[in-house]
Amino acid sequence: MDEPNRKQRRAMAAAERRGTRSKPSQTPPQGKVAIPRRGDIMTFEWEGMALGLRCTDVAPDWSEGVVDVQFTPLEDTIHPVPLAFPAPLTEFATDGGRAISHHWEKLTYMFALLDPADFPVLPLVAEDRESMEYFIRTCRELAGYSVINDDHGLLVSLDGADWKVEAQLPTKETFAGTAVAFRQLHSGQEEASFDKVKGRLFQAIKRLPEESQAAAHEVVTQWARARAELMNQTLSTLVSRKVSNASQDNPVSFHGVRPDELIATYNYGGTIHFGKQRQALVDLTKDPTLSAYYSYACIASIAGLSYLYFGFATLLEAALGMQIRTQLTDGRSITGTLDR
Structure with a gap:
């Protein structure tokens, strides 16, 4: 499984089907900020806790400096x-x-x-x-x-x-x-x-x-x-x-x-x-x-x-x-x- 190496990539995760609004940068990423792609499997992991997720949608809005990311719990993708x-x-x-x-x-x-x-x-x-x-x-x-x-x-x-x-x-x-x-x-x-x-x-x-x-x-x-x-x-x-x-x-x-x-x-x-x-x-x-x-x-x-x-x-x-x-x-x- 792919594990994120930056907090911005992890953005906001939910164990129910929910969207997120993350603010990783005021400008589009140019190799500096890792943004998940649709279909990516990633792990949200911290302090011994873990959630597996699949990215289902990514919608950047660079004029506002935000990225809307939709995640689905990996187990619910079946x-x-x-x-x-x-x-x-x-x-x-x-x-x-x-x-x-x-x-x-x-x-x-x-x-x-x-x-x-x-x-x-x-x-x-x-x-x-x-x-x-x-x-x-x-x-x-x-x-x-x-x-x-x-x-x-x-x-x-x-x-x-x-x-x-x-x-x-x-x-x-x-x-x-x-x-x-x-x-x-x-x-x-x-x-x-x-x-x-x-x-x-x-x-x-x-x-x-x-x-x-x-x-x-x-x-x-x-x-x-x-x-x-x-x-x-x-x-x-x-x-x-x-x-x-x-x-x-x-x-x-x-x-x-x-x-x-x-x-x-x-x-x-x-x-x-x-x-x-x-x-x-x-x-x-x-x-x-x-x-x-x-x-x-x-x-x-x-x-x-x-x-x-x-x-x-x-x-x-x-x-x-x-x-x-x-x-x-x-x-x-x-x-x-x-x-x-």
Whole structure:
């Protein structure tokens, strides 16, 4: 990836689609000021923070001494991505499923997961069913939370010689409620978490006819691999690396952020418990710039994993025998849920 070597080249970056107005010179550049060109991929990097961007438009106005530059987050340049199956749990969203569908395009681009509604019905014991049904209910509730449905983003600007970072974030109350619900799905200490439910699936698969076990086992393993990747890098980071062919050393968006660790820092630094992560959270939020960046990164980490869990909930519905699918005459299909 190309990295800028001057502040003027970086100009003004935003994690949402936004324009910028930069004042690098009173006269057109003549080899002295680096101005991005349309299509350039660049990195906005400072104090350990990073955003990957693609320049989509440049409009100099030298009479005013400014350059208008339009950037798009690198991870958003992949859209639209055709979905292999309907985005899961959109019927429980409050925005018509827009956010879930948008992020499922990214998940599709990264992981090419198989349709979870096609997973076979499994021979499950009562305790298995109880845990899986709780996971499904929690996902359905979380799919309607504002943190999952509302727009959040970063705005990075140059104020004189100083970079300024602002974030559109949920309220502290809203974030705390989301963190508690998400923990039910995410923490291995919870009885209906992804890890615990996955283990129950593997045990139930062993009770299938031998010829059916390998395919079902591979499907669950595929979902587990995707989850492991999202624990170690944000969805934005993964997509940015893939679309730009960037190596692990390239500082693409949220380079170095480990979602599992960051979420734990916020949860146990004061959001849920005032525990052993409290000093780590103080360090991450010691000034407004760091606080905006890492708070947004935490929200993005929770959301990225949540969207994956919604798909896994659909897989659990199929394993429980709760899915029905109606084939339409034009070849399309409608998948519905039979509530118990």
